[in-house]
Amino acid sequence: MTTIGGLVQNEVEENTLGVVAHDRRKARSPLRIPVFASSRIIDENAGSLGTAFLGFGAMIVCVIIAVFSLGKFTVQWERYASPAMEVFAWLLYAVLLVSVLVVIRRNDDRLSDRMFVGYTLGLLTVVALDLGAIWPLHDVSGTATAAIAAGVGVLAMVGVRPLRQVLATAMIFGALLLIADLVDGNVQADHLAGTLAMLSQAVLPAVIGCFILRSFRRMVTLELDRVLVQSTVSAPRYAVGMLASEELARLDLAAEQLLEGVSSGRTPLPLDARVAQTAASLATELRLHLIEGRRETWLYHAISESELLGPAVTLSDPNSLAGLLDPRQRDGLLSAIWLLVSESGVKVVGTDRTARVTLGPSDREAGAGPMRKLLVPIVIQTSGVARNRVDPGTWDAIRKVGKHADSVVDGSLRLEVECVVENPADA
């Protein structure tokens, strides 16, 4: 009973479909985040979306630097008091690198917590062995080899572990090497460059790797979001939308479970107040969902389903005119909005790009004759979008929608488009 109550309660709290377009911002409670298809898909396809590939690339970089360090080790072979220790460090390193590669491949591009800790401890052992071997030389920065390779080895995890962990691990290795170099009994100003070179070799690859991977993930997220939203372009004039239809399915399921509980006697009658309340909210939500008027235009769905557009774009289309646009015009409009809102090129600090899209009222007919067309005026008022910072692709996109005029209001671009559509009365 509790489970049903809890489950149903959740559904109701999360539901936002009673919310109209201009109230969309309010609907963005943290609970709703997983609803975005792009986040979900990225979670599901983490490996195949290129991160695994880049992780593999990081491994290659790792190997190159390791081979280089190995070369350095063989060159200074004569200087070691106990080369066996150093050899062991390198063997261990090689084993670690190969096994982490195999584990990641086998494990569907994932590295479990235990493996992560094991690998990190292994790398730390490599550092300890290397430092032990070169300690008598009193020149950590000049002679460290496997320890540097171990620091770079962190890079191998860049595609499979949260970036913060990778960064933190890299920092730990950097700190260890720095401390070791400072206490090795040979601190001179002229040696600081060597220290710096060592640290940048050991730590920077992982740090930069994290940065690149972050940019890459961001790009993938945006592209995915865009592609997912793009599918609205071919939607019918009015549609229920992915969110609403999922929501309806969930409500139906919740109702089914509640009724099932009642009929099987698991939920005793008369119902306690909480479950009764749940039933009431469920009925209300269901009722709302079943009203025909809840169908919205593709543009509404595109904006509300998009992780990027959702928070940035406000749509005002009281007569649902967006539904009249043909796929080409829709594509153009969506691209234009997208390009206006997404940050490209220079980031303007402190100003979030937003857009208010207004369609209609359509009070004129375009042209005369038997094939009367309807004129839908579209106004896109942006904020934080400078005229000269607009991606050139925007103009190509807007041209697909119709004749346009642009002006600058409050330092931000304003687009007025005259979009000619088929008159639904003639259709």
Added chain:
Amino acid sequence: MEMLTRLDPARRVPTSSRAAYHPEIMERIVKERDRLIQRSARTIGLAGTAVALICLALPGAVDPPMLVLLVPLFAAIAFALYRMGQSRSILWVVIAVVGGSLAILTLHLGNVGALYPITGTLASPTGLSDSAVEAIRMLSAWVIASVGIVLTISLGRMIVLAGAFLVSLIVTAVALSGTVTAALSIAILFAGWTIAVVIGSLLATGVLRAARRITNIGRAHRTERQASETEAQRRQGARLLHDTVLATLTLLAHSGVGVSSSALKHQAADDARLLRQLRLGGTPSPKSSGDYTLQKPTSESVLGNTLENVKQRFGRMGLAVSWHGTGQVLLPSDVLDAFLGSLAECLENVRRHAGVAEAHVTITDDDTTIRAMVTDSGVGFDIAAIGDQRLGFKESVLARLREVGGNARVFSAPGSGTTVVLEVPR
């Protein structure tokens, strides 16, 4: 270097995924790819520039006048790298390479005393300081090499890449010739450039792979959207089903008070089953499903049977009911329930109060309404004196009918029988 010849992702795309891309999508992907590559190159290059500059700023690295000469060069390199992160223009690449090479040459010339007229520094008797050597390595193998990242995406750029590599190689060789670690420095240079090329190619390939995957996901998503739309319409279309579910939920919302718990359980079971059928892809509807119990609109035979049942029940209790008019009406079940319930209630009143053994029920219907006239020739009553409350009329008949949009009227006078007209909308 042989790596360069086989890596040309831009050219490879059309062969590996023919027809997968719309030209515009391709254009956008290429733009995204270039942006990512450029930004990565910028980050790497700037990080290296910072490290190299710090090396030179360390005490004893170079003489202060040399540093004054080098700082503007570094600024130029940093600016070029920064711009390289934003634009595809090859100009910034060239400036970065030239700036980096000039910085190395400046260090070299300062070292051999050639810059004496400008800096007042004589040739160093001990050669380059360790820090300066580190800085040169950093510049050649990291800062200049970082441009290699953006130079793998087309054949023309690869030619620039080869040129940039040669320049940095020559400059480094000149600057570090004679130092004991020259071989090591050259090895570092090769490693740095190799890594740059690897990063550039991998990023390019990675982006295209991801793009391909994204396109596929997008295509799947479009199908999913269509399916979801159909599904939503199917669910919304199961209107009658949802009506009964909503009715039951509303009952439950009142904790099921006033309804026998076994009836409620039974109802809940029926509704849950219908919802399950809906979920599993069925379309439980009155026409196709015999399980559709609650909202089953009365078929002709059912109505006839129901009326017959009522007649037989009252017959057993000693009241003969005669039916007149049509018995062939289709009603939604809740209306039918109210209608039949009220009718039975009226007949019960006749049986108990009228003092006769016979009642007539006439059923008529028009486009909007179904009417039942219950007539008896019994004792009748004074409506004003008795009122309808006493007969339970108000709750059991009037309220019930009004709930479904119907109404009831009573006509009676003492000694002249009673007529009750029941109306429900059809």
